[in-house]
Amino acid sequence: TKSSYLPTLPALTRCTTSSKLGAFKKKEKLPMKKKSQVGTANGDHAFGLPQLCVRMNTLHQIRTELEVLDKRIISHLRNGESTTMSISSGKDAKFELSLAGCLEGIQQLSEATAYKVVFHDLSHVLWDGLYVGEPASSRVEQFLKELEPKLELIASTVHNKVRSRVLTALMKVSFDGFLLVLLAGGPYRAFSRRDSQLIEEDFTSLKNLYVADGDGLPPELVEKAATPVTNVLPLFRAETGEVIDRFKQVVSRAYGPAMSKLPLPPTPDNWSPSDPNTVLRVLCHRNDEAATKFLKKNYGLPKKL
Template identity: 60%
Template sequence: MEKADSSRRASKNQPNPLPVLAILAKDVGELALKEKRMFSPILKRWHPLAAGVAVATLHVCYGNEIKQFIAGITELTPDAVQVLRAAEKLEKDLVQIAVEDSVDSDDGGKAIIREMPPFEAEAAIANLVKMWIKTRVDRLKEWVDRNLQQEVWIPIENEGYAPSAVEVLRIFDETLDAYFQLPIPMHPAVLPDLIAGLDRCLQYYITKAKSGCGARNTFIPTLPGLTRCTIGSKFQGFGKKKEKSPIPPKRNSQVGTVNGDNAFGVQQLCVRINTLQRIRGELEVLEKRIITHLRNSESAHVEDFSNGLEKKFELSPPACVEGIQQLCETVAYKIVFHDLSNVLWDDLYVGELSSSRIDPFIEELEKNLLIISNTVHERVRTRIITDIMRASFDGFLLVLLAGGPARAFSRQHSQIIEDDFKALKDLFWANGDGLPSELIDKFSTTVRSVLPLFRADTESLIERFRRATLETYGSSARSKLPLPPTTGQWSPTEPNTILRVLCSRNDEAASKFLKKTFNLPKKL
């Protein structure tokens, strides 16, 4: 201890004086080597494991001090790391001397080693690092909460994504830099804990970024009850006021506002999409940066690079993909069923078809597509436009099959309907500059398969309906045809789909069949 005091006084005169226990560890190590070199060879005459006994005694003495020190540590500091690393080195040196001294003993020195309970210095450092990681991650999560409350999803100029994402990624960089600057001997060992913490934090940001935006079903309207057409003259008598046909009820939009601005408008939703896409791309950059940090770390070994999975973010990338998918679908169905409901759900084919065709819907949809194309990230552009196409096809088919008593079709209208659908497809084809024709064909399959039903005569539709119902319900449907439930799985062989075409068929035969078979009303 006198030597340690002398070393401590000398250390105080240095620019970065060593902590006392670090000095003591160094001095104990030197004392052990001196013991082994000078005294143990002589003492072996009386004890075969003289050096082992000596270092075991020194180990116990220093162990008492270091364990008290470890018990009092509350945070990771340079002094604490210095002491613990010095203790770890001392322990390795003492154990090595004991093993070498016991090489010829019957048990290979196991008895001596049992008298040297581990300092657990490395475990103490690891625990301190984990505490450091937890503090950083908790602080980052608080920051995410605070900034997302203020986020209005207005993009950074010329960038297209949210400022909060830039800050999150910047703090991630700073946290990684700070971690690899820690004076610890186990960067690779504890790194998975840090990555897992950052991963959870980023997943939390992604979840918050997409929350409250709605989904596909948020915007699809409630389907009206089944009715049959009113058969009669299309012309009103002179002096009579034309009654407006009832419009199917629309589902209320589940969107909100933040600070008086619509944080869930189409452009804001596109900013959210761009933000998740930016995060998705930056995660790959972060993973490469982590590998670079590891290569520059003195504590890294070749085997630390063999298992790349531990250096990867596992939760955030799929959360980004899922979030982008959900938001793209939300944008698509919001545009079609909410923003353009007046020209689709309220007006398309209401009353006289020749004056209520699809042109107004296509014009408004084209404006929205232009905004989307100029706003959303290029890597997501095809996906979101495809979703808008799918939503518009769904909307078109929903008007035909679930448009309510405001709409009535005859066989002669089938050509108008087919021409309108072709015009809708052409919007997305854009003379070859839009979506691939294979993609358009894929998503238009259902509509194309159903449209021939509107061209079929009423008698064949009734027969087709009977046959499809019998195939679905079996012999129990022979005596009385059951009313098929609405599944939403539209198909020319599905009973409910065929029934809905009959409901909108503007002729006497269809009306009589529906009245006799199901007693359907003419009005809701």
């Protein structure tokens, strides 16, 4: 499930602007979720990507066979001598719960597969690697390089009537993971305004992987799924003073203007430029003296965990 793979978010910190972030040791990994039992005893075979794809295909095949059986039963009853209206009309012959269960199972497997791929299989290049230290030297290429074979495996294994559902789930989770790195990546990640350009370029590359030059998902579907990220990215491009002003504005809207001090907003279910915690996290990851002074004065945030 989703909760099985999502990492534990590190506590909020402020940037260490007096030293180069590149000096951080990449060996030090971010706090992770409690270790999953998946793949420990059986070498991850039972829950590997090929096996999950087969399970989704199996549910799709069961659903297909049930639909065929349903039509045969209705046809047989209609051609028989039964006079019961509910049966002859087919109302009691449908496998409605079973068909719905197959669809729900495919959806749950799609989401679980997506979270497993992004936050388990590729955690070393996303959560533990992307933008750690100097952003320019730890960009998205390695994540894309290891994600692409996963997409190819899904495209070649999953039935074409299920494939788009699985790829869409994986796309959404990878976009969520990208944004999670930017907003909740801990003290080993910090961004200056000039880094905003490479972040935007990297996200464009991630989107293009799913479009696949017209052979992948529809561009409009990709852009719609990218909306939460594209809405937040302008905050990384904005001047620090503008981000601080925006933070004060969204806090005032959320808590009212009569505040003796700025409250610490809770982590939201969804990131948004109108959410106080989201804007605060941009400041936490801003490699800028004004941002770190603001965070120290108002929240006393530490520079490291």
